[in-house]
Amino acid sequence: MSGPTSIRDEAQRGQGGVPRVLGPKVKAGISLLIVAHFAAMLLMVGTTEGGRYTAPPLLQKAAEPVMPYVRFLGVNSGYRFFAPDPGPASLIWARVERAQGGAVWVEYPSRERQTWTLAYQRELYPAMLLGAQVAPGDMVMAPGRPRVSEVGLTYAMAFARRLARLHGTAANPVTRVELYSVSHAIRMPQQVRSGWDAEDLRLYFPASVGTYSAEGVPLGAAASIGHDRRGILELAERMLRDVGASGAPLQQQSPDMPGTLRRLLREYPELTAAGDGRPLQERIGSAVMSRDVNP
Structure with a gap:
């Protein structure tokens, strides 16, 4: 037919x-x-x-x-980081030590290093994943129990290996990596009226995620991971001492340096000098609070 x-x-x-x-x-x-x-x-x-x-x-x-x-x-997000009730952002700060001495601090994600949106997003996800596996600072944990989940420990070990490859060379390999999951809080209305900017040091809340070798092996007992709750001033002091020990000008410092520290040094370069006899943490706190205004 x-x-x-x-x-x-x-x-x-x-x-x-x-x-x-x-x-x-x-x-x-x-x-x-x-x-x-x-x-x-x-x-x-x-x-x-x-x-x-x-x-x-x-x-x-x-x-x-x-x-x-x-x-x-990978579609298990609740999308609650949008308005009207967004939460804090997650960052990773790391202190990378090399065999021939000296240490550098790096931040992930970093606008200084990644200006393209897609590359920045790729750096954002490890920080979000690791931050979700760290117990909040106000959560009471059972004795002997780490504040980082087993999944978070796996993330941290892999990230430490990656940092060792990125920041080490054959002549000067990385020997030690300290990881911190940092919660970057959003400014409250009163803080905005007081003159706080988005990178104010007081908006950062670090939590230790452990110390690792270049191979990603934890250097210490697993149960102690996450219990080292250093304050932001103590961590900033360590950063400034490492910057001062390097002897290099700020322009030659690693572009991976945490943005809040880079801005603090731009505005107050005297923080790396000998000082006026006051403890360094006190000088850092005074520098940060000097920006405040009375609403």
Whole structure:
């Protein structure tokens, strides 16, 4: 038989007589999979707690069956870092020691190093992943239990190996890496009125994630990881002492240096000098507070 009908039938069947058009059952199955995928994402939005939002227990129970699926695809974000209730940003600060002496401080992610948005996003994810695996500073932990999860410890070991490759050479290899997960808080209205800028040192809250060898092996007991809660002034003092020990001008310092420290040194270069007899932490605090204004 010839004619339009037979030509259309042949086009639909294709080679070997197999129909090219999907049947209604296949279409229905694909549609159900698409609906299930977006339903799983909506469950993640509804069950991710943050800020003032507490997830309903019934919704959390409903999300349990799809957790392996969304974790495998990496779509388990609750997107609660957007307005109107955004949370703090996560950073990684690291102190990298080399065999021939000297230490450099690096920050991930860094706008100084990565000006392209995509490259910056790639550096942002390790900081977010590691920050999510570190217990908050006000959380009470059982004796002998680390403040970093096993997943977080795996992240930290891998990141230490990466830093050792990036910042070491054959002639001067990296011997030791200290990692800190840093929470960068958002300014409150009163802080804005007082003159705080977005990189004010008082908005950073570091938490130690351990010390590692160049091979990523933890240097110390696993149970002690995360319990070293250094204050930001103490950490800033260590950074400034390392900068002063290098003897290099600020312009020649590593572009990976934490942005808040770089800005502090630009405004107060005298912090690396001998000083006026006061402790360095006190001088740092005075320099930071000198920006404050009375609203």
